[in-house]
Amino acid sequence: MKTFKLGGIHPEENKISAQQPIEVVPIPKTVFIPVSQHLGAPAKPIVEKGEVVKTGQLIAKGEGFISANVHSSVSGTVQKVEEIVDYSGYRRLSIVIDTNGDEWMDTIDRTTTLKKECTLDSKAIVDKINEMGIVGMGGATFPSYVKLNVPQGHKAEYLLINGVECEPYLTSDHRLMLEKGREIMVGITILMKALMVTKAMIGIENNKKDAFQLMTDLAAEFQDITVHTLKVKYPQGAEKQLIKALINREVPSGKLPIEVGCVVHNVGTAFAVYEAIQKNKPLFERIVTVTGKSIKKPSNLLARVGTSISDLIAMTGGLPDDSGKIISGGPMMGRALSNADAPITKGTSGILVMTEKESKRVPVLNCIRCGRCVTVCAMGLEPFLLAKLAENKVWEEAEAEHIMDCMECGSCQYTCPSGRPLLDHVRVGKFEVAKIIRTRKN
Amino acid sequence: MNSTILIAVVAMFAIGITAAIIIYIVAQKFKVIENPLIDEVVELLPGAHCGGCGYPGCRALAETMVKRGSLENLNCPVGGKEVMGQIAALMGLVAEEKEPMIAVLRCSGSKLHAPDKVLYEGASSCSFLHQLNVGESGCPYGCLGQGDCVFSCKFDAIVIDDKTGLPVIDNEKCVACGACVKACPRQIIEIRFKGKKDRRIYVSCVNKEKGGIARKNCTVACIGCGKCVKICPFEAITMENNLAYIDFEKCKLCRKCVKECPTNAIAELNFPVIKEKAQPNTEVQA
Numbered sequence: 001m002k003t004f005k006l007g008g009i010h011p012e013e014n015k016i017s018a019q020q021p022i023e024v025v026p027i028p029k030t031v032f033i034p035v036s037q038h039l040g041a042p043a044k045p046i047v048e049k050g051e052v053v054k055t056g057q058l059i060a061k062g063e064g065f066i067s068a069n070v071h072s073s074v075s076g077t078v079q080k081v082e083e084i085v086d087y088s089g090y091r092r093l094s095i096v097i098d099t100n101g102d103e104w105m106d107t108i109d110r111t112t113t114l115k116k117e118c119t120l121d122s123k124a125i126v127d128k129i130n131e132m133g134i135v136g137m138g139g140a141t142f143p144s145y146v147k148l149n150v151p152q153g154h155k156a157e158y159l160l161i162n163g164v165e166c167e168p169y170l171t172s173d174h175r176l177m178l179e180k181g182r183e184i185m186v187g188i189t190i191l192m193k194a195l196m197v198t199k200a201m202i203g204i205e206n207n208k209k210d211a212f213q214l215m216t217d218l219a220a221e222f223q224d225i226t227v228h229t230l231k232v233k234y235p236q237g238a239e240k241q242l243i244k245a246l247i248n249r250e251v252p253s254g255k256l257p258i259e260v261g262c263v264v265h266n267v268g269t270a271f272a273v274y275e276a277i278q279k280n281k282p283l284f285e286r287i288v289t290v291t292g293k294s295i296k297k298p299s300n301l302l303a304r305v306g307t308s309i310s311d312l313i314a315m316t317g318g319l320p321d322d323s324g325k326i327i328s329g330g331p332m333m334g335r336a337l338s339n340a341d342a343p344i345t346k347g348t349s350g351i352l353v354m355t356e357k358e359s360k361r362v363p364v365l366n367c368i369r370c371g372r373c374v375t376v377c378a379m380g381l382e383p384f385l386l387a388k389l390a391e392n393k394v395w396e397e398a399e400a401e402h403i404m405d406c407m408e409c410g411s412c413q414y415t416c417p418s419g420r421p422l423l424d425h426v427r428v429g430k431f432e433v434a435k436i437i438r439t440r441k442n
Numbered sequence: 443m444n445s446t447i448l449i450a451v452v453a454m455f456a457i458g459i460t461a462a463i464i465i466y467i468v469a470q471k472f473k474v475i476e477n478p479l480i481d482e483v484v485e486l487l488p489g490a491h492c493g494g495c496g497y498p499g500c501r502a503l504a505e506t507m508v509k510r511g512s513l514e515n516l517n518c519p520v521g522g523k524e525v526m527g528q529i530a531a532l533m534g535l536v537a538e539e540k541e542p543m544i545a546v547l548r549c550s551g552s553k554l555h556a557p558d559k560v561l562y563e564g565a566s567s568c569s570f571l572h573q574l575n576v577g578e579s580g581c582p583y584g585c586l587g588q589g590d591c592v593f594s595c596k597f598d599a600i601v602i603d604d605k606t607g608l609p610v611i612d613n614e615k616c617v618a619c620g621a622c623v624k625a626c627p628r629q630i631i632e633i634r635f636k637g638k639k640d641r642r643i644y645v646s647c648v649n650k651e652k653g654g655i656a657r658k659n660c661t662v663a664c665i666g667c668g669k670c671v672k673i674c675p676f677e678a679i680t681m682e683n684n685l686a687y688i689d690f691e692k693c694k695l696c697r698k699c700v701k702e703c704p705t706n707a708i709a710e711l712n713f714p715v716i717k718e719k720a721q722p723n724t725e726v727q728a
Contacts, residue, residue: 425565
């Protein structure tokens with residue numbers, strides 16, 4: 001079975017919501033839509049207080065090369081364009097809309113019939129993906145059209161589709177493949193056309209055998225798409241590890257996948273591309289897995305962007321009494337919230353409510369030089385060294401030891417027998433080294 | 443056999459002499475001629491190599507002083523007036539009269555005034571918490587209390603007070619080297635005049651949010667009302683971005699602004715107690 005060779009761990013999978021079909025969340029009374037739901041420059045609002053908007057209408061325009069458009073997820077009146085407290089407790093500029101019914105833009109095709117043919121050419125597809133505000137749905141939220149613009153001197157050979165979902169607890173991609181497999185396949189053919197490649201490979205972890213079977217059957221109806229099963233190992237879903245497992249190529253340090261002739265997209269992104277290109281539907285809703293050991297009804301919910309996280313938790317039976325932490329994302333790379341009224345954004349793949357017992361942090365002891373962190377690091381780094389350098393603020397040496405290659409997967413901190421917060425220190429180091437690199441460039 | 447030993451001894455002797463001659467020539471050719479005065483100045487300096495003077499180490503400062511032949515704009519904050527006087531005497535110069543300075547924490551968001559709304563259990567690092575989350579009190583500008591300043595201080599002048607959760611700067615130990623200023627990710631610490639009789643007045647807040655929002659997280663926040671600006675007889679207070687700032691060069695320590703502030707955001711240190719008003723912020727200072 002294909003896998004990546006270096007490092008990796010196998011945490012408990014806890015895919016307790018895997019059998020739950022997708023449910024639609026009712027439209028809330030108010031939505032809070034941040035203008036920055038993607039990597040890169042925030043979008044600029046183009047609506048004002050009092051303006052009436054329709055579902056799918058453009059309400060903020062992307063600024064600069066790496067940015068994305070933001071569309072309204074509801075119809076109603078703009079209450080205000082103001083800084084609202086987000087999940088980190090900081091205030092971020094958001095567009096607040098009081099909902100009224102659910103009137104969609106006329107341009108959007110709301111029928112559910114599968115549309116296979118795409119008449120647009122490569123450039124038109126990329127432009128439309130940009131226009132529709134599509135970003136990476138795996139959680140990184142990188143503006144997708146940027147990845148499809150192959151830079152000069154490079155050529156794309158493969159399109160790799162990420163159906164891995166290696167984070168424990170999360171099942172939104174799994175359900176999407178089971179329920180919207182055909183649409184995903186069409187989305188993949190559109191992406192292949194945009195990139196002008198003839199080979200697409202879908203990677204699915206071995207704990208989703210039903211999805212693998214279905215996607216393999218569907219792939220037979222489409223040309224040049226192959227489906228591959230991957231060994232269950234975290235972080236298989238990371239793009240560099242996926243590339244190594246599927247086509248056995250290594251992306252050089254500091255470079256992007258296009259360097260080895262491929263582009264990686266999440267299955268959720270492929271689905272969003274299908275809806276955007278074939279149905280003129282911009283990105284304003286997504287599937288969020290709401291789960292946790294004490295949650296009454298772990299679910300996969302289709303929610304409009306801007307819905308409060310507390311609304312989603314209420315739909316699963318409310319916040320359990322023994323809750324310790326609420327995490328946006330998965331347990332490995334997610335962020336703990338300090339504000340549960342924060343809104344869902346394009347990148348919120350899951351809400352995980354950890355019990356008090358699960359949330360307990362172990363006491364921090366000294367490093368015993370066991371080397372386990374080095375063994376599990378999927379990027380081949382030395383986490384104990386990077387953490388020590390970052391803690392003692394030796395930034396130049398941290399940069400020389402490739403701290404910027406760390407993808408923050410958390411395997412090192414998970415494995416450390418002394419409970420040392422390795423990733424926390426490395427994150428500080430990366431932040432400071434990034435600042436140094438920026439000043440050096442200027 | 444005798445001749446073998448003789449040849450060996452003579453050979454070793456010859457190699458030794460040759461090596462000695464080479465070493466002597468090299469030492470003479472590459473000799474660094476340095477002003478002996480530099481060494482004498484280094485002897486007088488405290489040898490903490492803290493960088494508080496702005497130079498990398500005591501020797502670098504000594505070299506600069508001797509090479510320039512003047513003490514203008516050069517000052518060792520650790521040695522202070524005494525050491526600078528000695529160096530001046532040694533070099534035949536006059537030392538500048540420098541007002542003693544000290545690091546000041548411009549935040550009173552203690553556990554009492556800015557209670558915790560969430561619990562943080564991650565790495566004890568202010569820079570990490572700052573980029574991850576707004577902090578336990580909810581104020582995006584306030585002190586996070588994780589101790590980056592404590593870690594950076596080479597003179598043991600800062601400790602975290604467990605009751606308030608805020609760092610306390612020791613009046614005697616602090617030498618105003620500036621390490622804590624650089625360490626704080628929210629630029630809360632400022633180097634200000636120590637003041638006559640160690641008395642100083644400053645706005646103990648760096649929150650730039652609108653008053654109503656600032657006050658939600660902390661009861662002693664500066665709300666940007668401007669009353670202090672109006673009442674100051676020396677025009678020492680300015681207002682920018684909903685935040686008042688007292689210029690320590692203009693402040694004459696008259697204390698009018700402290701009484702005027704409706705949220706008790708202005709702190710006064712080491713003054714005699716005024717009976718009419720409840721104590722503002724002296725609880726959290728050194």
